[in-house]
Amino acid sequence: xxxTMPKTMYDKIWDNHLVEERGKGVGLIxxxxxxxxxxxxxxxxxxxxxxxxxxxxxxxxxxxxxxxVPTKDRDQDNPDAMSVAQLEALEANSKEYALDYIPMNxxxxxxxxxxxxxxxxxxxxxxxVCGDSHTSTHGAFGALAFGIGTSEVEHVxxxxxxxxxxxxxxxxTVNGDLPVGCSAKDVALAIIGxxxxxxxxxxxxxxxxxxxxxxxxxxxxxxCNMSIEAGARAGLVAPDDKxxxxxxxxxxxxxxxxxxxxxxxxRSLRSDEGAKFDKEVVLNGNDIVPQVTWGxxxxxxxxxxxxxxxxxxxxxxxxxxxxxxxxxxxxxxxxQKITNISVDRVFVGSCTNSRIEDMREVAAVxxxxxxxxxxxxxxxxxxxxxxxxxxxxxxxxxxxxxxxFDWREPGCSMCLAMNxxxxxxxxxxxxxxxxxxxxxxGPGARTHLVSPAxxxxxxxxxxxxxxxxx
Amino acid sequence: MEKFxxxxxxxxxxxxxxxxxxxxIPAKHLKxxxxxxxxxGAFESVRYDAGGTLIEDNVFDGPKYKGxxxxxxxxxxxxxxxxxxxxxxxxxxxxxxxxxxxxxDIFASNCIKNGILTVSxxxxxxxxxxxxxxxxxxxxxxxxxQTVACENALYTFDFNPTHKDMLMEGLDEIGQTLKSKGAIAxxxxxxxxxxxxxxx
Ligand code: SF4
Numbered sequence: 001x002x003x004t005m006p007k008t009m010y011d012k013i014w015d016n017h018l019v020e021e022r023g024k025g026v027g028l029i030x031x032x033x034x035x036x037x038x039x040x041x042x043x044x045x046x047x048x049x050x051x052x053x054x055x056x057x058x059x060x061x062x063x064x065x066x067x068x069v070p071t072k073d074r075d076q077d078n079p080d081a082m083s084v085a086q087l088e089a090l091e092a093n094s095k096e097y098a099l100d101y102i103p104m105n106x107x108x109x110x111x112x113x114x115x116x117x118x119x120x121x122x123x124x125x126x127x128x129v130c131g132d133s134h135t136s137t138h139g140a141f142g143a144l145a146f147g148i149g150t151s152e153v154e155h156v157x158x159x160x161x162x163x164x165x166x167x168x169x170x171x172x173t174v175n176g177d178l179p180v181g182c183s184a185k186d187v188a189l190a191i192i193g194x195x196x197x198x199x200x201x202x203x204x205x206x207x208x209x210x211x212x213x214x215x216x217x218x219x220x221x222x223x224c225n226m227s228i229e230a231g232a233r234a235g236l237v238a239p240d241d242k243x244x245x246x247x248x249x250x251x252x253x254x255x256x257x258x259x260x261x262x263x264x265x266x267r268s269l270r271s272d273e274g275a276k277f278d279k280e281v282v283l284n285g286n287d288i289v290p291q292v293t294w295g296x297x298x299x300x301x302x303x304x305x306x307x308x309x310x311x312x313x314x315x316x317x318x319x320x321x322x323x324x325x326x327x328x329x330x331x332x333x334x335x336q337k338i339t340n341i342s343v344d345r346v347f348v349g350s351c352t353n354s355r356i357e358d359m360r361e362v363a364a365v366x367x368x369x370x371x372x373x374x375x376x377x378x379x380x381x382x383x384x385x386x387x388x389x390x391x392x393x394x395x396x397x398x399x400x401x402x403x404x405f406d407w408r409e410p411g412c413s414m415c416l417a418m419n420x421x422x423x424x425x426x427x428x429x430x431x432x433x434x435x436x437x438x439x440x441x442g443p444g445a446r447t448h449l450v451s452p453a454x455x456x457x458x459x460x461x462x463x464x465x466x467x468x469x470x
Numbered sequence: 471m472e473k474f475x476x477x478x479x480x481x482x483x484x485x486x487x488x489x490x491x492x493x494x495i496p497a498k499h500l501k502x503x504x505x506x507x508x509x510x511g512a513f514e515s516v517r518y519d520a521g522g523t524l525i526e527d528n529v530f531d532g533p534k535y536k537g538x539x540x541x542x543x544x545x546x547x548x549x550x551x552x553x554x555x556x557x558x559x560x561x562x563x564x565x566x567x568x569x570x571x572x573x574x575d576i577f578a579s580n581c582i583k584n585g586i587l588t589v590s591x592x593x594x595x596x597x598x599x600x601x602x603x604x605x606x607x608x609x610x611x612x613x614x615x616q617t618v619a620c621e622n623a624l625y626t627f628d629f630n631p632t633h634k635d636m637l638m639e640g641l642d643e644i645g646q647t648l649k650s651k652g653a654i655a656x657x658x659x660x661x662x663x664x665x666x667x668x669x670x
Contacts, residue, residue, distance in 0.1 A: 020653050030658075042503035043503065043504065043505045046505045047505055056654075085503050086503055151583070159644060159648060160654060163647065253667075255667070262665070265664075
């Protein structure tokens with residue numbers, strides 16, 4: 001291979017971490033960073049103990065509980081025995097192996113994918129894993145980050161490596177400018193709507209174009225977060241000055257003496273001019289409209305100005321059948337205007353949209369207004385204790401409370417309803433999370449994925465509305 | 471993981487077809503945060519009556535097959551959910567080898583990961599082994615020679631060479647990767663020079 005062969009960012013990170021070539025595109029890949037939470041780790045620790053093995057690099061790990069922590073009354077007994085067992089196991093394991101552990105009552109506690117960047121642990125060019133599929137979030141910094149299963153968690157702890165098959169390169173370019181009222185969430189949903197939930201299968205997606213460059217780091221995280229919903233295991237955005245400024249000064253960031261070397265290394269990571277992508281998709285950002293999902297897969301998405309599609313309009317019989325099933329589950333009829341769907345509950349949170357900008361976006365929409373009486377509950381769940389503190393310093397909590405919203409403690413909450421935060425059967429939920437699967441927010445719950453601004457507007461109106469005219 | 475070379479033991483006959491992982495370990499026992507503690511719930515529907523009382527002379531707990539390290543099973547053994555708890559439970563019951571006409575793929579690979587040998591033999595041979603097991607004859611499984619011997623009969627079986635190495639050396643996937651310990655350490659030494667800020 002000639003030395004000048006242009007490489008993609010993914011190629012570079014792969015090559016930088018290849019410990020051993022194993023043939024047929026398989027490599028033993030070194031893992032730099034590992035985030036650990038309470039649900040997918042207990043058996044991994046147990047496996048280590050059973051085999052008498054140690055953790056190879058404690059300094060590569062941060063452990064934090066998030067999936068099933070309660071979001072209120074934390075000073076009272078947790079009624080869920082399973083959750084208590086998992087939380088206690090994480091604490092005991094972290095102590096036994098002397099890991100950096102952030103307990104539930106620590107100001108830094110929060111969703112793994114919010115605290116990684118917040119602590120400066122997420123950095124360009126690293127390989128990063130976590131026993132959670134939305135690890136793709138960290139790709140916003142140009143980190144190769146992806147979710148793994150419990151036996152792989154144990155494998156990384158013991159060996160600091162994974163045996164991986166190299167993925168293909170895909171580039172999604174979003175040109176132009178994003179219209180006012182649209183956010184990174186709408187870009188993510190529009191991309192998934194365009195490529196489908198299998199569009200990125202077997203690929204790592206690099207996001208490029210003027211819309212991506214203009215996004216804040218928080219917006220890039222929202223976008224990369226949903227790469228997994230587009231079928232890709234990981235997403236990437238080329239690191240730039242915004243990235244470096246975000247990282248600078250955070251607890252795990254390179255220290256002053258190493259900073260310049262780090263930045264110049266990070267600058268070298270972007271895809272070379274002329275690098276080859278196996279698949280290219282181009283979208284025009286000017287055409288993007290606030291998005292709302294109507295079905296039970298993230299690709300079941302339409303603009304808020306649209307209507308629920310008729311199953312007959314899908315080309316393949318299997319899709320038609322799927323659409324009919326989705327409509328039955330969602331209690332919707334073909335042709336119904338999206339703005340005619342009323343909302344019973346609203347959830348603003350999850351690793352997709354629970355950062356300070358999301359909180360500000362909600363506050364800006366609802367300031368001086370009240371939630372509709374028909375909306376039973378509006379949960380605002382910050383992604384971390386630091387987000388919570390920042391929001392309170394800005395007085396956002398007061399705006400939420402004045403509107404009749406419920407301001408909670410940080411955690412995954414109603415994103416997957418593993419704790420007490422659940423929607424009831426048949427209820428329509430406007431949710432800023434990433435998955436609208438059957439039963440995800442509680443048995444029978446009907447999830448509509450939207451941006452924070454759209455969720456806020458729906459909470460006030462009692463049904464979906466176009467936040468651009470709100 | 472314990473090395474697997476050759477074992478001689480009496481065998482438990484359980485020649486039912488399509489035994490799924492829900493029979494091996496029912497879902498309600500999966501709530502544990504450990505990878506041990508599944509022995510009590512293993513094969514629950516076979517070992518306990520509807521009221522939850524242990525059936526005294528069931529094949530797993532009765533005196534006849536006590537201490538058996540070999541399980542003789544039916545075809546498509548281990549089908550259904552991919553739960554790794556199934557081999558964990560079988561391991562805890564003391565079995566090191568399962569002989570059956572066929573196994574479900576994921577179950578078989580989960581067995582290797584946990585040091586359990588799965589031997590596939592033609593149905594007629596398995597039938598003969600079931601009879602021998604019921605008669606209390608010991609069976610010898612030799613992984614190196616890839617043979618199963620019982621009384622005067624000798625059967626040979628096929629086995630994936632990589633998996634054979636792993637079992638014979640007592641290596642799970644992590645153990646296999648740790649053979650590259652040297653390369654991993656070299657990588658770290660090099661990376662520490664290039665990107666020292668990743669190390670504390
Ligand atoms: S917020 Fe939801 S998607 Fe994100 S880590 Fe938690 S459960 Fe997973």
